[in-house]
Amino acid sequence: MAQFEREFSNFPNQKITKHNFKNIDDSIADVINQINTLRAQGLFNQAARLIQNNSDILSQYVADAVTFRTWEEEIYNTQVYAKQKQQSIYFDDVEPDCIDGDVWLGGDA
Amino acid sequence: MLCNPASSYPDKIDEMLFFQDNPFEKEYIINHYENLISQGKYSEAEHYLNQQEPVYGFFADFLNLIENRIFHLQEYVLGKPPKKQPFFYYDSRIRYPFGTLRIFTDLDAEEDTAAFFLFSDLDEQESTDGLELLTEEEEEPPRITADMIWI
Numbered sequence: 001m002a003q004f005e006r007e008f009s010n011f012p013n014q015k016i017t018k019h020n021f022k023n024i025d026d027s028i029a030d031v032i033n034q035i036n037t038l039r040a041q042g043l044f045n046q047a048a049r050l051i052q053n054n055s056d057i058l059s060q061y062v063a064d065a066v067t068f069r070t071w072e073e074e075i076y077n078t079q080v081y082a083k084q085k086q087q088s089i090y091f092d093d094v095e096p097d098c099i100d101g102d103v104w105l106g107g108d109a
Numbered sequence: 110m111l112c113n114p115a116s117s118y119p120d121k122i123d124e125m126l127f128f129q130d131n132p133f134e135k136e137y138i139i140n141h142y143e144n145l146i147s148q149g150k151y152s153e154a155e156h157y158l159n160q161q162e163p164v165y166g167f168f169a170d171f172l173n174l175i176e177n178r179i180f181h182l183q184e185y186v187l188g189k190p191p192k193k194q195p196f197f198y199y200d201s202r203i204r205y206p207f208g209t210l211r212i213f214t215d216l217d218a219e220e221d222t223a224a225f226f227l228f229s230d231l232d233e234q235e236s237t238d239g240l241e242l243l244t245e246e247e248e249e250p251p252r253i254t255a256d257m258i259w260i
Contacts, residue, residue, distance in 0.1 A: 012186075015183045015187070016179050016180050016183060018173070018180060019172070019176060020173065021176075023151075023169045024154075026152040029149055067172075071175060078183050078186060081186055081187075082186045085186060085191075101191070101194075102192070103196075103258070
């Protein structure tokens, strides 16, 4: 049985933490402009540091690789949990891949 | 609003958005939006977008829509009841009280069981109250439901 992934998601112990995304507006303009200027100058390391230092604010405005990896992991863990939660009934001579609480009818008498 | 980011699940299945590239006739909307962004007019770009026909893009509404749907789905599955123990062990045979028995002669004539008496070893008459006939038929357990397995 698949195990929960724990790099970004803590489901089922905790539901997804929503970002409450916002489109970029003037309130974040200074930071965005600085990032764009640094990038335009080829100063990518400085741009990355600026993003890192402002990650709390920027996280509501930017969906990056971590965001998508988190979503993927949240969905994966939800699927694992739902599969575990659903009771399966097996009719099989050979012991199936049951998990706790499933029902297996069959086998040698 | 480009799309409704709220999720109605599980009251109803959320409608598919069918995210896609924008059609050519809406290109001017995207171009104008990106032009405003490139000038640093972020709030104006946001306002402009909200006044137009819906367009596809990685805007806040779409990103919130995804997170809200994941959140509601997780909330729903967390609320599901635990697995049931469906097995019900019950081993009892059907019993017939003596008064309910019908006894027939070899000629298929029904006997009057009221005229039957029970005697002890000392030839003393005993009551037939509580006397039962134990059959080989298995008795169905009480309070069994459709999702239980009777063993």
